[in-house]
Amino acid sequence: MTLPASGHVVAVVDDDPGILRSLASLLESADYRVRLFASGAALLDSSCLAEIDVLVSDIDMPGVDGFELLRQLHAARPDLPVVLITGYPETIKRLPAQQAGNPRVFTKPFRGSELLAAISEAVRPVP
Amino acid sequence: MPTSYAVAPEEQHFFPSAVSPGPAQKRLALGVVLGLLVVFVLITAGLLSGIRTQRIEAFLPAYLASMFVCDSMTAILLFVQFSILRARATLVIASAYLFTALILAPYALAFPGVFAPAGVIGGLQTAAWLYVLWHCGFPLFVIAYAASKDRAPTTRFARRTTLRAITQSIVLTMALVLIATFIATVDEASLPHIMLDPLRFGPQWPLLVGAPIASAAIAALTALWLKRRSALDLWLMVVMVLYLIEIPLSYYPAPMRFSGGWYVVRIFGFLSSSLVLIVLLYEIQTLYARLLGAVLAQRREREARLMTGDAVAASIAHEMRQPLTAMVTTADAGLRFLERQTPNLERAKLAFANIVSDGHRAGAVIATIRANFKTDVRERTSLRVNELIEEAMALVDSELQKHRILLQSESDQQLPPVSGNRVQLQQVLVNLVMNAIEAMAAKDEPRILSVKCAAHADDRVTVDVADTGTGIRAADVEQIFNPLFTTKSNGMGMGLSICRAIIEAHEGQLWFTPNSPQGAVFHITLHASRPPPTAG
Numbered sequence: 001m002t003l004p005a006s007g008h009v010v011a012v013v014d015d016d017p018g019i020l021r022s023l024a025s026l027l028e029s030a031d032y033r034v035r036l037f038a039s040g041a042a043l044l045d046s047s048c049l050a051e052i053d054v055l056v057s058d059i060d061m062p063g064v065d066g067f068e069l070l071r072q073l074h075a076a077r078p079d080l081p082v083v084l085i086t087g088y089p090e091t092i093k094r095l096p097a098q099q100a101g102n103p104r105v106f107t108k109p110f111r112g113s114e115l116l117a118a119i120s121e122a123v124r125p126v127p
Numbered sequence: 128m129p130t131s132y133a134v135a136p137e138e139q140h141f142f143p144s145a146v147s148p149g150p151a152q153k154r155l156a157l158g159v160v161l162g163l164l165v166v167f168v169l170i171t172a173g174l175l176s177g178i179r180t181q182r183i184e185a186f187l188p189a190y191l192a193s194m195f196v197c198d199s200m201t202a203i204l205l206f207v208q209f210s211i212l213r214a215r216a217t218l219v220i221a222s223a224y225l226f227t228a229l230i231l232a233p234y235a236l237a238f239p240g241v242f243a244p245a246g247v248i249g250g251l252q253t254a255a256w257l258y259v260l261w262h263c264g265f266p267l268f269v270i271a272y273a274a275s276k277d278r279a280p281t282t283r284f285a286r287r288t289t290l291r292a293i294t295q296s297i298v299l300t301m302a303l304v305l306i307a308t309f310i311a312t313v314d315e316a317s318l319p320h321i322m323l324d325p326l327r328f329g330p331q332w333p334l335l336v337g338a339p340i341a342s343a344a345i346a347a348l349t350a351l352w353l354k355r356r357s358a359l360d361l362w363l364m365v366v367m368v369l370y371l372i373e374i375p376l377s378y379y380p381a382p383m384r385f386s387g388g389w390y391v392v393r394i395f396g397f398l399s400s401s402l403v404l405i406v407l408l409y410e411i412q413t414l415y416a417r418l419l420g421a422v423l424a425q426r427r428e429r430e431a432r433l434m435t436g437d438a439v440a441a442s443i444a445h446e447m448r449q450p451l452t453a454m455v456t457t458a459d460a461g462l463r464f465l466e467r468q469t470p471n472l473e474r475a476k477l478a479f480a481n482i483v484s485d486g487h488r489a490g491a492v493i494a495t496i497r498a499n500f501k502t503d504v505r506e507r508t509s510l511r512v513n514e515l516i517e518e519a520m521a522l523v524d525s526e527l528q529k530h531r532i533l534l535q536s537e538s539d540q541q542l543p544p545v546s547g548n549r550v551q552l553q554q555v556l557v558n559l560v561m562n563a564i565e566a567m568a569a570k571d572e573p574r575i576l577s578v579k580c581a582a583h584a585d586d587r588v589t590v591d592v593a594d595t596g597t598g599i600r601a602a603d604v605e606q607i608f609n610p611l612f613t614t615k616s617n618g619m620g621m622g623l624s625i626c627r628a629i630i631e632a633h634e635g636q637l638w639f640t641p642n643s644p645q646g647a648v649f650h651i652t653l654h655a656s657r658p659p660p661t662a663g
Binding site: 015016018025026030091108 | 448449451452453454455456457458460463464471474477488527528534
């Protein structure tokens with residue numbers, strides 16, 4: 001049941017502290033190393049951009065939203081696997097068609113096991 | 128209380144016979160009277176003395192036909208009004224116009240030269256006497272109308288008897304016209320002579336024609352003045368003034384038919400016949416437009432309320448989704464910690480604690496929403512504007528996020544409380560902010576919503592809601608507070624007229640100015656609530 005301990009680094013961006021805390025808990029239960037950011041700008045300003053293996057980001061945020069974050073990250077990390085979460089199912093339609101990495105999008109509230117499966121798939125190198 | 132009185136009071140406000148005339152209408156009536164007096168003075172001063180007029184064959188038939196049409200249409204409209212209002216006075220005045228319409232028939236038949244050189248019925252005096260009876264009869268009807276105006280509502284007709292009442296009135300009026308015709312034709316020989324020949328009035332004309340008509344018109348004018356209340360009363364008074372002016376004009380500049388004065392009298396007569404009809408038609412159109420406006424405004428108000436409801440519902444959904452997601456995700460994590468080969472009890476315990484706190488957070492959201500909506504709509508309390516703004520912003524927070532709008536808020540720390548209705552004022556703020564969001568969503572960034580509140584020395588508290596949206600087009604500036612107006616295709620965030628109504632109900636003001644360099648600023652002024660007088 002438990003996924004093998006990976007030790008991969010997952011960055012989580014969400015403006016809601018409750019969501020951030022719960023995602024940290026979920027990811028730690030799967031033995032990921034977690035970096036939490038309350039905004040897209042905070043992640044972009046951080047020094048740990050290079051060490052991130054997967055990004056989990058909310059879409060609807062004030063300032064830099066999820067799509068903008070992906071756009072800005074693309075220069076630094078074009079190959080970074082991304083999982084998006086949103087409170088508004090309709091925002092998925094705004095997802096740019098040529099989005100790098102073809103990110104999976106989860107609607108809140110999501111199943112923890114499905115989110116973990118998506119992350120685990122993202123970090124595993126494609127054979 | 129008899130059941131016959133079943134007219135809703137509001138219903139009466141839609142008829143000229145029931146609505147009181149506005150100042151503009153009073154001024155217009157006064158203007159008409161003054162204008163007619165000027166014409167009268169000019170004519171008596173000799174304006175027409177130099178003009179030689181002659182008999183125009185087509186004039187009388189055309190004049191009589193148009194008079195008949197006007198009077199009968201007025202009568203029909205008033206009978207219809209009676210069938211709705213069922214007030215006796217309306218029935219009387221409707222009969223008055225029926226009387227003037229019907230009496231035109233024998234008048235036309237008797238007038239020399241209209242159908243036959245010497246008239247079809249009666250003799251030399253018949254048309255003149257019919258004119259006297261017509262012009263005395265109408266003021267008498269008006270007096271009866273004024274007298275029946277103040278009857279208690281209990282004298283209203285029952286719905287089922289209105290048709291009978293109308294029929295009776297028509298029959299009675301026809302009988303009166305027949306009697307008048309009988310007197311003027313059969314008794315013609317015994318009547319005093321007004322006409323010397325088919326053209327010239329006799330020396331007794333002022334006494335036998337002028338005096339009775341003048342007395343009746345003055346009496347009617349007095350009766351109307353004493354009971355004046357409605358727009359119909361006002362215009363009937365103007366008609367009575369016209370009747371009075373007609374008398375000397377008939378005798379001036381020459382006491383004969385087809386003189387300049389005689390033609391002017393016919394024109395005045397036509398004016399007095401059509402005046403009430405014009406007013407009735409105008410009022411009906413205006414009231415219809417107003418009614419339509421009210422219906423549309425009501426519909427839009429309801430829609431606006433629904434839209435606000437939608438925004439609130441979407442906001443509640445978002446507010447609840449967040450803690451719910453946190454709880455589910457944390458529970459997932461907790462289960463995973465327990466399912467490990469060596470369960471991590473510490474982390475599972477922490478997960479449970481987090482679930483509890485997220486649950487309480489969700490509960491707090493519900494409590495806030497409930498607190499916002501359970502207030503009595505009429506209830507006014509002392510409110511802190513800062514709190515109001517915070518609560519309103521919490522409701523639209525998800526919309527701000529969705530459209531990536533930056534919120535800047537500024538506030539005086541020393542704001543005095545204002546007196547008002549929490550829910551209503553919040554509705555105004557939510558509406559203004561939703562409008563701002565919509566105006567900004569339509570254009571590129573920067574999207575900045577700025578909400579400022581400030582206290583002023585004269586006990587005023589102002590709230591300014593500024594956006595960097597599309598702004599308000601110059602052509603729309605005059606209309607945006609009009610309940611019939613919208614620039615929106617989907618109707619979202621409407622109700623500026625309601626917002627203004629709410630603010631004005633709080634003795635405040637709501638207006639807007641253009642924002643620099645783009646967008647609009649809506650300004651709200653409210654009054655600081657005065658502290659209650661201290662006892663002792």
